[in-house]
Amino acid sequence: MKIQISEVCKTFKELTVVDQLSFEVEPGKIVGLLGPNGAGKTTTIRMILDILKPDRGQITFDGQTVNRHIRNRIGYLPEERGLYQKFKVMDVIWYFGRLKNLPKRKSHIEAIRLLDAFKMIDYVDEPIGHLSKGTQQKLQFLVCLIHNPDILIMDEPMASLDPINQQLIRTKILQLRDEGKTILLSTHQLLEAENLCDYFVLIDHGKVVLQGALPQIQKNYDQNMMVIETKQDPGLLRGIAGIRKIERRDSALYLLLDKNAQSKEIMQKIIQKIDVSRLEVYKPSLHDIFMQTIKGTH
Amino acid sequence: MKQFFVITWWEFVRQFKSRSFLLATFISPLVFAALMFIPTLYMEDPSINRLKIIGCMEFDTTGICRNIRQRFVELNADSPLQSFIQLITIRTDTSASMKNRFNLTRRSKSRLDSLDNNYNRIKERRKYVFQKPEGASREQELKATYDELLQIREARDLAELDYRRMDQETDSLWRLETIRHADDLLRSSKMEGYLLIDQINFSEGIIEFHSLLPSNFLQIDPVKQAVQVVVVEQRLKNEGLRVDKIQEWLEPLIFREIQMQGEEKQEFNFLINYLGPIVIVLFLFISIFTSSGFLFSGVLKEKSNRVIELLLSSVSYTQLIAGKIFGLGLLGIFQVLIWFSLTLLLASLNILNTSEITFLTFGNAGLFLLYFLLGYLFFASIFVGIGSLFSHEEDAHHLNQFMRMLSIFPIVLAVLVLDTPNSLLVRILSFIPPLTPTFMILRIPLGSPPVEDYYISIGIMIISILLAIILAGRLFKVGSLIYGKKPTFREIIRIAFNLH
Numbered sequence: 001m002k003i004q005i006s007e008v009c010k011t012f013k014e015l016t017v018v019d020q021l022s023f024e025v026e027p028g029k030i031v032g033l034l035g036p037n038g039a040g041k042t043t044t045i046r047m048i049l050d051i052l053k054p055d056r057g058q059i060t061f062d063g064q065t066v067n068r069h070i071r072n073r074i075g076y077l078p079e080e081r082g083l084y085q086k087f088k089v090m091d092v093i094w095y096f097g098r099l100k101n102l103p104k105r106k107s108h109i110e111a112i113r114l115l116d117a118f119k120m121i122d123y124v125d126e127p128i129g130h131l132s133k134g135t136q137q138k139l140q141f142l143v144c145l146i147h148n149p150d151i152l153i154m155d156e157p158m159a160s161l162d163p164i165n166q167q168l169i170r171t172k173i174l175q176l177r178d179e180g181k182t183i184l185l186s187t188h189q190l191l192e193a194e195n196l197c198d199y200f201v202l203i204d205h206g207k208v209v210l211q212g213a214l215p216q217i218q219k220n221y222d223q224n225m226m227v228i229e230t231k232q233d234p235g236l237l238r239g240i241a242g243i244r245k246i247e248r249r250d251s252a253l254y255l256l257l258d259k260n261a262q263s264k265e266i267m268q269k270i271i272q273k274i275d276v277s278r279l280e281v282y283k284p285s286l287h288d289i290f291m292q293t294i295k296g297t298h
Numbered sequence: 299m300k301q302f303f304v305i306t307w308w309e310f311v312r313q314f315k316s317r318s319f320l321l322a323t324f325i326s327p328l329v330f331a332a333l334m335f336i337p338t339l340y341m342e343d344p345s346i347n348r349l350k351i352i353g354c355m356e357f358d359t360t361g362i363c364r365n366i367r368q369r370f371v372e373l374n375a376d377s378p379l380q381s382f383i384q385l386i387t388i389r390t391d392t393s394a395s396m397k398n399r400f401n402l403t404r405r406s407k408s409r410l411d412s413l414d415n416n417y418n419r420i421k422e423r424r425k426y427v428f429q430k431p432e433g434a435s436r437e438q439e440l441k442a443t444y445d446e447l448l449q450i451r452e453a454r455d456l457a458e459l460d461y462r463r464m465d466q467e468t469d470s471l472w473r474l475e476t477i478r479h480a481d482d483l484l485r486s487s488k489m490e491g492y493l494l495i496d497q498i499n500f501s502e503g504i505i506e507f508h509s510l511l512p513s514n515f516l517q518i519d520p521v522k523q524a525v526q527v528v529v530v531e532q533r534l535k536n537e538g539l540r541v542d543k544i545q546e547w548l549e550p551l552i553f554r555e556i557q558m559q560g561e562e563k564q565e566f567n568f569l570i571n572y573l574g575p576i577v578i579v580l581f582l583f584i585s586i587f588t589s590s591g592f593l594f595s596g597v598l599k600e601k602s603n604r605v606i607e608l609l610l611s612s613v614s615y616t617q618l619i620a621g622k623i624f625g626l627g628l629l630g631i632f633q634v635l636i637w638f639s640l641t642l643l644l645a646s647l648n649i650l651n652t653s654e655i656t657f658l659t660f661g662n663a664g665l666f667l668l669y670f671l672l673g674y675l676f677f678a679s680i681f682v683g684i685g686s687l688f689s690h691e692e693d694a695h696h697l698n699q700f701m702r703m704l705s706i707f708p709i710v711l712a713v714l715v716l717d718t719p720n721s722l723l724v725r726i727l728s729f730i731p732p733l734t735p736t737f738m739i740l741r742i743p744l745g746s747p748p749v750e751d752y753y754i755s756i757g758i759m760i761i762s763i764l765l766a767i768i769l770a771g772r773l774f775k776v777g778s779l780i781y782g783k784k785p786t787f788r789e790i791i792r793i794a795f796n797l798h
Binding site for chain 2: 082
């Protein structure tokens with residue numbers, strides 16, 4: 001099921017939180033919705049979930065506006081999590097299954113199936129409050145899948161999970177993508193997003209500032225950079241033509257080159273001047289792009 | 299619609315299984331009943347109400363103590379008081395030393411009497427001599443008897459002084475010794491107190507009661523009543539009235555109180571007719587606040603752990619609010635039904651006499667339930683709206699307390715209804731939504747309100763509930779998604795009334 005967000009706007013009092021936002025989420029793809037705090041990610045997600053109504057614009061699912069049937073095809077994992085602490089694991093999963101219109105028996109069977117798949121079957125009769133935080137997180141992920149949704153909307157799915165459980169959830173998300181589910185993922189963990197997402201939508205101040213697949217974005221943001229590691233004085237590089245700026249990050253030096261500078265020539269000049277233990281053309285990471293883009297808009 | 303029932307069922311089961319519900323349903327009424335009945339049990343407990351012995355002490359032989367005892371028994375012939383208050387006459391001091399003292403006083407009195415006789419005899423003789431014709435022998439005889447008279451008068455005056463002193467001393471000593479004896483009985487807990495009767499004081503209506511424990515002063519009323527009767531009797535007797543007539547006149551009154559209720563009349567019973575409706579109101583309010591409280595804290599918790607977002611991604615706001623209110627309303631009705639069943643159970647076991655609660659008819663029970671539902675829906679809507687504005691229970695705590703106090707306020711005003719159930723003021727107050735359920739539930743058994751009052755109050759409640767639901771819906775829609783900051787009163791009003 002394809003989600004299409006077209007020129008959506010949302011204003012609270014006089015503050016425009018989402019402004020002419022447009023992007024698409026295709027089935028079988030994981031779209032990462034990125035942006036700094038207050039960029040409008042949560043409001044966008046809430047509008048997709050029909051918790052909030054857009055003031056203008058349209059959100060469609062395979063061309064249809066949201067209805068009860070579509071609602072029941074969406075699985076949502078909110079950012080901050082907590083379930084009914086005093087209730088048994090089975091009862092809570094069953095309840096959310098019922099809310100997604102699953103018949104009583106099917107809700108029960110699906111709960112057992114998922115608990116087993118996530119190796120949580122032993123907790124079936126445990127009150128949620130007795131489980132560790134990580135297990136509760138996994139349980140919430142499981143609640144989001146109880147009705148086998150076509151669309152998955154997840155806000156920080158890896159937050160506060162240990163590496164083993166992160167891997168488990170990551171594998172499951174990729175598996176769901178391969179099954180053709182439509183997945184929208186909002187996260188601050190850019191490295192995680194890089195590993196998981198096929199497409200990125202970077203928003204700031206409610207507007208899309210950048211969107212596309214990673215190689216395409218990287219290409220657009222390729223700023224002709226080099227990274228070197230040396231024990232010698234970086235001041236020796238100052239005389240080399242084509243180097244615009246030298247920046248130290250941790251143990252490495254990042255060299256920003258002139259737009260039309262020839263990397264090969266500059267590399268040779270560097271080797272002639274100083275001893276280097278590392279020298280490579282630098283491809284900007286999602287983090288760099290994110291930082292530069294956001295910095296540029298502020 | 300299906301999801302509405304799922305939420306209703308979930309809310310019902312979720313709270314039904316909770317410890318708080320069990321506490322509110324079974325422990326609260328028990329505590330409440332205990333608060334009401336412990337004083338009664340205390341009064342009826344034979345170990346606490348052991349036989350209280352009240353002494354009576356008099357220093358003459360007029361038999362006042364006997365009369366008081368007799369009157370006490372007569373006045374309390376049908377009362378349990380008689381079985382645990384016993385009046386006894388305290389014997390005065392008759393010890394050997396006291397007897398010896400009495401003998402000495404008596405002897406002194408005999409001596410005085412003998413001297414007095416002699417003195418009178420000499421005076422008579424002198425009178426006789428004085429009547430004789432004048433002469434030397436008469437003069438001589440008068441002179442001789444005069445000397446004798448002087449002598450004996452002096453001896454008599456001295457004897458009298460001696461006797462008076464001795465008599466006073468003996469009397470004081472006797473009183474002192476007797477009071478000391480009575481005080482010893484008090485200290486050794488052989489009696490709870492004693493009446494001290496002095497003939498002169500008694501005729502003026504002054505009687506002393508001595509005791510150790512303050513509580514005994516509170517329990518002396520029935521004895522006081524008996525003393526009062528004896529004092530009045532004595533005064534009437536002094537006025538020359540017939541004793542049998544006096545007793546007839548002093549027969550206690552039988553005062554029958556008949557209350558008119560609509561077309562029917564029945565004997566007034568303070569506990570049932572006055573306190574009964576308050577008890578019903580209190581129970582219904584316990585139920586309303588148990589359910590509304592669950593609603594309030596439930597919404598707050600769901601908001602603080604973001605479950606509310608999960609719920610809203612599956613159901614609409616209307617379904618969610620309606621499901622919650624309906625589910626917890628069912629819980630309230632269920633709670634009332636549990637209490638009703640328990641009442642029937644107690645009645646069938648003859649522990650509770652429901653036949654005397656004449657106002658508890660099926661018609662009235664239906665009206666109570668209707669006003670309970672209206673009250674619940676009104677308060678629940680307000681609680682759900684306000685609850686959704688807060689992110690943490692601590693933030694909402696003060697507001698919750700304030701709202702509870704505000705809701706208990708009608709019960710405080712209940713006295714007004716008890717006194718004048720159909721007065722203009724009470725009627726007007728009955729039409730103010732937060733007061734309507736309490737006031738109407740109280741008025742039904744107390745004053746049979748006019749039919750139009752039912753229509754007006756129900757109409758006002760329905761309109762108020764609809765308004766409260768609309769406002770709560772607005773608050774919930776905005777409030778359930780706001781995190782972090784505590785809303786101010788102005789903000790709450792602004793959101794509720796859509797002000798910008």
